[in-house]
Amino acid sequence: MNEIMARARRAMPxxxxxxxxxDDEVDFVVKYGKGxxxxxxDGTEYIDCVNGSGPMLIGHAHPEVVEAMKVAVESPSNYYLLNEKGIELAETLVESIPCAEQIKYGVTGSDATLYAMRxxxxxTGRSKILKFEGGFLGGNDYALMSMSPASPFPNFPAARPDSAGIPPVLQDEVLIAPYNDLEAVTQIVxxxxxxxxxxxxxAQQRCIDPKPGFLEGLRSLCDANGILLIFDEVVTGYRLAWGGAQERYNVRPDLxxxxxxxxxGMPLSAVAGREEIMRLANPRSPADPRKCFTGSTTCGNPVAATAGIATLAVLSRPGTYDRLxxxxxxxxxGAAEIFQRRGVAGQTLGSGPLTQIVLTDVPVIDYRTSVSGDLLMQRKLTTAxxxxxxxxxxxxxxxxxLSNDDIDRVLSVLDEAVASIF
Incomplete structure (x- = not known):
């Protein structure tokens, strides 16, 4: 272990x-990113298919983002009160998100899902939330239920905490359903x-696409029972389409x-939705027993908003989503051809610029089928x-x-990795 890695382990768990x-054998510390x-x-180059776990959709150090940030960091402040860049980004979000009449800022995706559920x-005046097994909704206590439960799996709709330190009482407040199973959801509801x-x-759970009619069925089920439908678009927003999963699948949630x-690439999140719901987070409204607390010290930070504005400007251009x-x-x-040629039971889930490899020949429609393959070999493949x-x-x-040459290089490395571990 080199000294910088040792320093990290001394300072952080x-x-x-x-x-x-x-894995230890391939672990490294990032020096910088470009494109x-x-x-x-130590100077090793990697084609980045993590991209900060998603934020860097237009790549690292995009020239237009860099230029905008140079101006923003001349006053690298946090004002807490309104600022022009935070307002400008909010207007862009409202204009481009199909369900958005208003937005409220957070800092992390976990903030946003917590605020939406609150x-x-x-x-509604009701307390329970239904989420889907295997769905990752952030790190708040409600979200960390049955995100990655181990076998034997609990019976639906029982929730299993994914972390110690979550109050047991919350298990009764979260109901769990299998993704893509509208009949099961209907029974639970x-x-x-x-x-x-x-x-x-x-809407696209991790990299599992919704079955035709599944999201539409959730919309109808919610409408029939006075339940709000929330799309977690922390991953899919501005990635699957300019209007996110709502545009791609033509289903509009309430939040x-x-x-x-x-x-x-900067810490910033938001919850968006109908004005009649969002008004409950209005700090100017008179006393209301339904009034909700949302917000934190750095909400609407102008430096983060500047990075967001510049990024969305690039994504809004014609042809962007065709290329993604x-x-x-x-x-x-290319991966499908490799698995077939090598005789390996592997498949690539997902659509758009989001993909996951699973080593199974079982059709993947939900969390349990997604973990039906050889998980140890999947980890070895990742390391390779x-x-x-x-x-x-x-x-x-x-x-x-990413250029076509980059993708072809990734496929070449995948081919070599498959050959080396099977």
């Missing part, structure tokens, strides 16, 4: 910023409709949550890819900065 770490690449402190409970404030879902891309889809399709088609100069953490967050 496991020497890690987040919950994910690379489609990141570089380690608003739903306040608006029938048993708890008068208590359910919201159904919250990643939606955003993070990652909208901050252009082309990048994802090029990889998925990093060793070959392709940075991934199991998912592939492709960026607009």
């Amino acid at each position: 496991g020497g890690a910023f987040t919950t994910y770490v690379l 489609s690449k990141v570089y380690s402190t 608003l739903a409970r306040a608006f 029938a048993g708890a409709a008068g208590e359910l404030a919201a159904i919250i879902v990643e 939606a949550t955003y993070g990652k891309v909208i901050g252009g 889809n082309e990048i994802g399709d090029r990889f998925r088609n 890819l990093v060793r070959g100069g392709v940075l991934t953490h199991g998912k592939f967050y492709f960026s607009l900065a």
